[in-house]
Amino acid sequence: MTSTAPVEAGQSAAELLDSVNSALARYVVLPTLDASYAITLWIAATHAQPAWAHAPRLVIRAPEKRCGKSRLLDLIEAMCHDPFITVNASTSSIYRSVTDDPPTLLVDEADTIFGPRAGQHEDLRGLLNAGHQRNRPIKRYNAETKQVESLPTFAMAALAGIGAMPGTIEDRAVIVRMRRRLPNESTAPFRHRRDRPALRELATQLNKWVRTSLDALELAVPDMPVEDRAADTWEPLVIIADHAGGDWPDRARAAVLALTAEHDADQETSLGVRLLTDCRAAFGDDAAVSTTSLLDRLKRDPEGPWAAHGPVGMTPAKLADYLREYDIRSGNVRFSDGSQAKGYKRVHFGDAWQRYCPTLNTNTPAAGTLLQLLPLEGDVA
Known part of the structure; x- marks a missing residue:
């Protein structure tokens, strides 16, 4: 399943993904090309969420501050579908925003919502855990209507924080490990007012491209290099890559193998x-x-x-x-x-x-x- 029709005049879908990938490389130093390709495909996949059976999380983690995770989240916010930043948002507003065509949830400093002292974030943690798979609503009793409500949870989410996230999150995530830049590694400064409009234009092009093919994307059954939960998580990204064509199918599968192997090697044995x-x-x-x-x-x-x-x-x-x-x-x-x-x-x-x-x-x-x-x-x- 390859999309050969131009996204814009003279531009193929593969070239559009190349543009997104280049935008990431312009403003942030990513650990590997595989990580860059994975993030590019994840961003594109957010625009086709109604087609997916699973909503992969994107975990952006770093060992220390000043490793570029917040800047990367800024770039994702500019290019993803309907970004919903959860900073200072009430849990009820987040739940009410998740619809059949959900926004993309973005959580910075996500490490603060997990752990023994994060009891006030229990509902948000429940949404992030349940929302990886379609048809996993959370039940809540509405005292005003005296009825039990079924609240949808399915939505793609990117979480940036210091250190590892809980296993319930990382087992359902594409994981990117950021690191502090070396003195010889340079990036262009990102200015929200100046640079975000061009990135939002890329988001518009991504949306136009995938929204014309939601039925085909939903029916796609790609050859996956991994199995079980890893396949569930990575399948939307591989489908997007196959739909774009060019070098992206090979890039996607190489990224799957590299990042899942890295995650498996880092897993703490029970x-x-x-x-x-x-x-x-x-x-x-x-x-x-x-x-x-x-x-x-x-x-x-x-x-x-x-x-x-x-x-x-x-x-x-x-x-x-x-x-x-x-x-x-x-x-x-x-x-x-x-x-x-x-x-x-x-x-x-x-x-x-x-x-x-x-x-x-x-x-x-x-x-x-x-x-x-x-x-x-x-x-x-």
């Missing part, structure tokens, strides 16, 4: 998966390990969290609680020396290892610190 992984290393090639020996091996890993897990480190009861969630339970185990003790059998971990930490072959010892430990007395090989 404590449960970390425990499964470390148990696999602690087992080595043993068929069974006593609970006492397993805990000792886990705690002897100098880089593991288990020795400091709780006041006295990981306990048998806590270990059992964690593993029970993965349908792994301890039992009486008879060892080769004839002794018997409470412990765990390797065979009971196999399914969980394959499902949650399948990187290594579960039939062979895992590399790592724990495998250097010698079997303790009473264990069976």
Whole structure:
């Protein structure tokens, strides 16, 4: 599905996206070309929100101030569809603004609406979490009408802030990690009154282009280089790229792979998966390990969290609680020396290892610190 009709006289859809991409590069230093392409496609996708089944978030995060995230949000505001900046906006006004043809929500300093001291933003967090997928309204009771109202939440949203956003946001987002400019990296100064009109003209051209093809965009089923939730998030951007043609289909898919790989590498492993992984290393090639020996091996890993897990480190009861969630339970185990003790059998971990930490072959010892430990007395090989 390629759009070859001119957007403006003599300009193709691919060239229009090139113009948007060039505008970004003029005013802000982005970390990679893949990030620049992703933002360009995200901006274009905001103009076709009625066509999408999912509304991808755009997370613009930085480790420190003065990394260009607010300036980037200014540029997105100028080129996206119907920008709605949430600064000083009441939550009720935001909810009432989300319609079947929603605005694009823009949240600066988004890190302040998450965390233990952000209770007053609970409704906004609910909207941002629910609004990634169509037909996920929030129910509210209207005391005046004495009726339950169904408030739509579906809308694309860009969030800029310092540090990582919650997993419920980032798992549904295109993530761009900004960084402070080097002395030899220069950008043009952005002046709202002078420069925004030209960017709004790009927004007008984007809108004219995609609004003539909403039905085709809605029916498009692109080949995706990723699966599951990542595919849901990136699909609108890839559809836009395919619709534009030129180099954009290849750029889009390369950006998908690069940015999702970066996100996956940065993901913090849950404590449960970390425990499964470390148990696999602690087992080595043993068929069974006593609970006492397993805990000792886990705690002897100098880089593991288990020795400091709780006041006295990981306990048998806590270990059992964690593993029970993965349908792994301890039992009486008879060892080769004839002794018997409470412990765990390797065979009971196999399914969980394959499902949650399948990187290594579960039939062979895992590399790592724990495998250097010698079997303790009473264990069976």
